[in-house]
Amino acid sequence: MTVRQSKILGGLLAAAVGDAMGAATEIRTTGMIKERFGGYVTDIVQPPEDTWAHWAKAGMVTDDFSVSYFSAEDILKNGGVVTEEVAAQAVIRWSEHPLYSQCAGPTTRAAIAKIRGIPLPPDKHDRLLCHNSRASNGAPMKVGCVGLFDAGDVDKAVDDALVMCRVTHDNTIALSGAAAIAAATARAMDSRVSYFEVIQAGLYGAAEGFKRAEKFARPVAGASVEKRICRAVEIGLRYQGDFEKAMTVISEEIGGGLPANEAVPAAFGYIAATAGDVMQTIHMAVNAGDDTDTVACMAGYIVGALCGVERIPARYLQMIEKMNDFELQKLALGIDALLK
């Protein structure tokens, strides 16, 4: 396996592992996670009965990685070209899967109905210029794969992230978050790159994504993804090496919830806190509480591409492929074959 193949597979696998590991801890606080699991969760375990992923067996992924995987497959079939049609088709194909349709988030669910032409009951929010609650992490959660197709090309990753995500999350803040993840993943694909350049690319993506989205997307009011990334990275670097402190301060000050302006900045904070270590980043995201699987999935794409698949325990590859009926290696080689 070449270095580039290892980086592509690393991104895919780390994202899948983050999602599967976080499926068990999602929605809880850090304290509740420790209580329920007898300490921090550092392996893939069965999700409990009182959480969103109660239906999943250990190793199954939730909406985060599955929608991303379906999107990557369809982008690959389209020769690596990201279009709105391909993005919409992937989301529809995904929503027809018996397992995943139940875990679609609120914004994605509404978008699927719209694409299919199913009328939704009228709502008082329909008239609003700014739908602030739609600035959710459903866009950035699926977009990491775009960074693999656009390896090394940060600007193209930003554009492709907007094309892919505007189908479901047509607002400036969700798209800013998506562009940040795609840009950082694209930069992480470069050789001789460190977590600093990757974070810088993420910040560039957040700023550029917002600016480019302003031209076509719906305006929303909400905290700045870019400024919160800065704050999260500052906390991460300050407490680098102190797993518990870094994780606690980031989750208390930045948050790690459903809004794109919490989950995306938190992901960068954990990357900074662990100096870009794959499994440390995933473990931090998984145990920080709230939307853990989404943060771990997004961060996983970036650090997985940065470090390569060798830094991820080999047994996870078999587990993820088997439990989800995925072919990550085949997908990775397919993406690699498209790159020059």
Next chain:
Amino acid sequence: MTTKYDRIMGAFLGCAIGDAMGAPTETRPIALIKEHVGGGDYVRDYCLPLPDTLSAGQPKGQFTDDFSVSYLSARAFARAGGITRQAATDALIEWSSYDRYYINHSGPTSKRAIALCKGEPVDDAQDYACCRNAWATNGAGMKAWVAGVFNSGNLDKAIDDAILMCQVSHDNPVALSAACAVAAGVAAGMAQNSTVADVVKAGLYGAREGYARSWRFARSSAGASVEQRIRMAVTIGTCYAHDFDRLLQEMTDIVGTGLNANEAIPAAFGFFVAAQGRVMDGVYMGVNCGNDTDTVAAITGALCGAFSGAGEIPPQHLPFLSEVNDMDIRQAVEEVDRVTG
């Protein structure tokens, strides 16, 4: 000397002005508030809500949920001789009978609570989940200033009363932490000779205690810490107090000013500090800060009003808002003043 009556009136009016002036700017980011509502500048007066806002169709000066829920709760508590769970429930049900508030302004969490209070069926398909993080909204914090007004100087009682008052609708530790921060901050501000620092300290204490006390019985929720975000907001309120543009931008960009309890309530404390407790200054910050402006302005107004009293609030606001909204605000203030000894 600022009397207790003045401070109660200050809190009522601060909340009322903030809510009514923020109704037309709500949901927009700062730039679009200036462009669409303020004619190129910040909004410093009552405006007609645009058709693409939650308050569409309402006259200038009409309240949303923030002040109306608070007002009805305060009157119910005055009738009951103090804050009780029953009076809080009654007030919520009474509020839901006003179409002008309920139809446009019932938030997701309050709506469910009202249905439960009335014994109506609610969607319980997701009741298996151990945490409902989406319910940690600012709907508790927006009305909890009333618990502060009833407990001048008594932070611990204000915290307990805020929980009593708000757990009917927002039974989770993050929302209640925010409510207790507001209640404690207002209770501290009501006391003679309190300083801006006393109010901030009380807010941090309320956030911490409210979280710890409610964790024992409330439905769990995960989310950013109200206490730590108050610290962030107060830092921004201190550093940019003399730069209105930057103050508002940093607050909305970093702390956030949205529906979540851990955004709107911390931001209000930040603006309280930046305004040094002056009511109209604080209200203007909230009205223009973007996102859930009316709630941030209402809470900021209540904090400032309890601290400074009504003395510097221009006299036209009380008759104007009372008339537009068909509410006897003065009588409500008198009732609360009487019952609080």
